[in-house]
Amino acid sequence: MTLRSGASASIDNAGTITGGAGTNAGSSTDGGTGVQVNASxxxxxxxxxxxxxxxxxxxSHGNAVTLAGTNNTLELRTGYAFIGNVVATGSNATLAFGGSSNASFDMSDIGGAAQYRGFATYAKIGSSTWTLTGTTAVGGNWSVAEGILQAGGQRAFAANGLMRSRPLRRWI
Structure with missing residues (x-):
């Protein structure tokens, strides 16, 4: 599925989206992207x-999501799953933790060689509580607009990150 350049758009997935299969036998780089966002x-x-x-x-799998435009947001909600990498190649992309049901996220999945790559900012939105487990060395701006963001350990956030928040639980 591709959101082409031009007007902004939104995808709200509660089912399954799968990119096309590769046809080049033996190639590990030929799988299609699940969701390609070229719009901003x-x-x-x-x-x-x-x-x-x-x-x-x-x-091997192609990218699950590629955010190529500017100022795009990927919002995770309870029940999310990705098969393949989630890559922000455009500028100022946000990875948001949202919804109304509680969930968790492993911070070690963020990084240049990890599953989630290239995000500039991270946001907690929605009324849910998200618990962050694991650690990352990737910095970035974090904001908590709604709900609760719980850091599951002392090193959940990179030392060079900036946090702007409402309710924040530092350790559980």
Whole structure:
């Protein structure tokens, strides 16, 4: 699924979106992207599964999500799953933790070689409580607009990150 350049758009996924399968036998880079966002100021909300297409090698997957425009947001909600990487190649992309049901996120999944790559900012929105587990060395601006963001350990946030918040629980 592709959101082309031009007007902003929104995808709210509660089912399954899968990129096309690769056709080049033996290639590990040929699977299609699950959701490709080329537009700017768009939002992808996921509480389902978004998968990159299976590559020609029958093992690897293309990116689950690629945010190529500017000022795009990927919002995770309870039940989210990605098969493949989630990559922000455009500028000023936000990874948001939202919804009304509580959930958790492993911070070690953020980084240049990790599943979630290239995000400039991170936001807690919605009335839910999100618990962050693991650690990351990736900095970035964090904001808590609604709900509660719980850091599951002392090193959940990178030392070079900036936090603007409402309710924040530092350790559980």
């Amino acid at each position: 100021s768009s939002r992808v909300i996921n509480n389902g599964t978004i998968a990159g297409g299976l590559a020609g090698d029958g093992v």
